[in-house]
Amino acid sequence: MQTIPIKNIGEGSTISGLVDRFHRQYTYLRLSITDVCNFKCTYCLPDGYQPPAHKQTFLTLPEIQRLAVAFAELGTEKIRLTGGEPTLRKDFLEIAHTISQTAGIRKVALTTNGYRLLKDVAHWQQAGITDINVSVDSLDSRQFQLITGEDKLQSILKGIDRAFEIGYQKIKVNAVLMKQYTASELDKFLAWIKDKPIQMRFIELMQTGEMDHFFHAQHLSGQSVMERLLREGWQLQNRALSDGPAKVLRHPDYLGEIGLIMPYEKNFCQSCNRLRVSATGKLHLCLFGEEGIELRDLLTEEASVYQLQARLKAALQGKREHHYLHVGDSGVRNNLASIGG
Numbered sequence: 001m002q003t004i005p006i007k008n009i010g011e012g013s014t015i016s017g018l019v020d021r022f023h024r025q026y027t028y029l030r031l032s033i034t035d036v037c038n039f040k041c042t043y044c045l046p047d048g049y050q051p052p053a054h055k056q057t058f059l060t061l062p063e064i065q066r067l068a069v070a071f072a073e074l075g076t077e078k079i080r081l082t083g084g085e086p087t088l089r090k091d092f093l094e095i096a097h098t099i100s101q102t103a104g105i106r107k108v109a110l111t112t113n114g115y116r117l118l119k120d121v122a123h124w125q126q127a128g129i130t131d132i133n134v135s136v137d138s139l140d141s142r143q144f145q146l147i148t149g150e151d152k153l154q155s156i157l158k159g160i161d162r163a164f165e166i167g168y169q170k171i172k173v174n175a176v177l178m179k180q181y182t183a184s185e186l187d188k189f190l191a192w193i194k195d196k197p198i199q200m201r202f203i204e205l206m207q208t209g210e211m212d213h214f215f216h217a218q219h220l221s222g223q224s225v226m227e228r229l230l231r232e233g234w235q236l237q238n239r240a241l242s243d244g245p246a247k248v249l250r251h252p253d254y255l256g257e258i259g260l261i262m263p264y265e266k267n268f269c270q271s272c273n274r275l276r277v278s279a280t281g282k283l284h285l286c287l288f289g290e291e292g293i294e295l296r297d298l299l300t301e302e303a304s305v306y307q308l309q310a311r312l313k314a315a316l317q318g319k320r321e322h323h324y325l326h327v328g329d330s331g332v333r334n335n336l337a338s339i340g341g
Contacts (some may be wrong), residue, residue, distance in 0.1 A: 004274035017075040018275070020316045028078045028274040033095060035279050036056050037084040039113050040149030041137070043176050043205060043218070048149070048169040049084070058279040061091055065098050067152075067277065070308045072104035080109040082134075084279070087116045093127040104287025109132055111174075115152060117159025122166050132163060133172040133201075138181050139188050147181065164197070171200045172259070177220040186225065193256025201246050206287075222262035229258060239271065266319050267322065283312065285319040 018026035035058075040048045059067070068079060079099050086092060087110075092206030100108045109131035110124060117134060124132070136156060138144040144153040147235075160171050175182060175189070182202065193200050202220040228249070230236075234249040237257075269286075276284040281299060282292030295314050298308040 018071075018316060019314060020065075020319045022099040022319075022321055024076070024249060024270075024272055024274055026316070027075055027120055028080070028277050029076050029193050030082055030274055030276045031064070031067070032082045032084065032271040032277065033064070033086050033092070034089050036088050037113070038088060038115060038150075041135075042147050043178065043180040056280055057088075057276075057283050059123060059296070059299070061094055061098060063281065063296065063302075064095055064305075065102070066305065066308070067281075067295070068099045068102045068105065070305050070312065072102050073305070074309055074312065075104075075135070077105065078107040078109060079105055080131075081172045082111045082241075085111055085113050085115065085119065086110060087124075093123055096124065096127040096129050100130075109133065111135075111148075113148070114156035114159055115150070118155050118162055119159075121159055121163045121168075125166055125168070131172070132168060133174055134160060135174045137175045137178075138185060139192060140185070143181055143185075149199075160198070170197045170199060172201055174203055175224070177202050177204050177222060178218040179220045180218055183220060186228075190254075193258075194254050197255050199246075199257040199259050200247065206263055226260055226262075229238075234258060238340075245271070275316075278335050283315055285315065309328045 020026070035049070035056075036329065037045055037049050071079070081096065089095065096108055096110070098267055099105060107127050107130045110129045111133040112135070114134040114136070117132075121132070123285060127203070134156060136144070136153070137147045138153070139157075141153045144149045148236075163171055189200050192198070201226055205218055205220065217239075226249075229249050229251075232251070233253075234251045237248040239248070244265075245311065246261050249258045249260070276287065278284060278292060281294065281296030281324060283295050284292050293311070295308065295311065297303070298311060
């Protein structure tokens with residue numbers, strides 16, 4: 001596994017914007033603002049959130065503001081707030097508002113488990129959240145509770161309807177592909193989005209250090225779902241610059257869309273446009289990669305934004321061409337909650 005010598009990062013770079021040595025441009029930041037999650041999803045945190053033995057502090061609002069400015073000045077147009085569960089932070093609305101007011105940021109997206117969606121979605125909208133992704137791994141209340149540990153499906157579905165009522169034009173809904181659950185529910189998901197402007201995104205289960213057995217028992221290929229949809233008249237769409245990695249399909253008879261995220265597919269990393277910063281201020285060049293590059297020392301009042309930008313640009317020159325999931329190497333990632341998926 002490739003590692004990056006952190007001590008050597010931070011020297012000046014002549015490269016303009018966030019571009020790596022494979023000429024990929026990075027316009028999208030996934031920013032985790034907490035590791036804490038209140039769900040116990042079988043594929044992520046089956047035993048629930050376990051606080052680390054050593055005390056850690058998450059990025060503060062001023063640190064997040066400086067980070068957003070630095071990324072925006074380097075061409076970042078979209079920042080997605082992730083967790084853990086980001087809405088558990090007491091200052092979540094202030095964080096969203098601050099980022100939405102950052103010059104150059106056009107989209108402030110949120111990935112949430114939907115626990116507070118029905119109650120708080122109007123506040124999220126007022127704070128500047130432009131796009132919402134909600135995790136719904138089953139449309140059966142009993143199965144949903146088995147997967148997540150929470151009996152919250154009906155509240156979440158009402159929250160999605162509420163989001164449409166207050167003006168959101170499209171909601172993205174994430175479901176992890178699992179043999180035991182998703183395979184038998186595909187028809188139910190398709191019926192659900194027939195008359196709703198939902199992009200139903202099926203995410204291939206990814207192997208992580210703590211989940212080897214679960215992965216081998218539950219992995220379901222996204223390609224098999226793709227082939228079925230193409231046979232049934234769904235059509236693949238072109239990808240926009242700031243879009244994530246989903247392959248989007250549309251059907252003339254459906255208001256909703258399907259998105260397939262297939263990290264094991266050949267050339268998956270070729271169009272990568274996203275970087276990640278953890279809740280404790282480390283830059284991660286890949287979801288499945290190195291330990292992370294420290295940024296927090298450059299997020300203080302005394303630090304220069306130019307130093308921070310130089311470190312970001314220099315770090316990108318160490319980004320690998322692709323991950324090694326296809327050969328069973330998930331890097332150092334034990335689970336996905338610590339880096340926002």
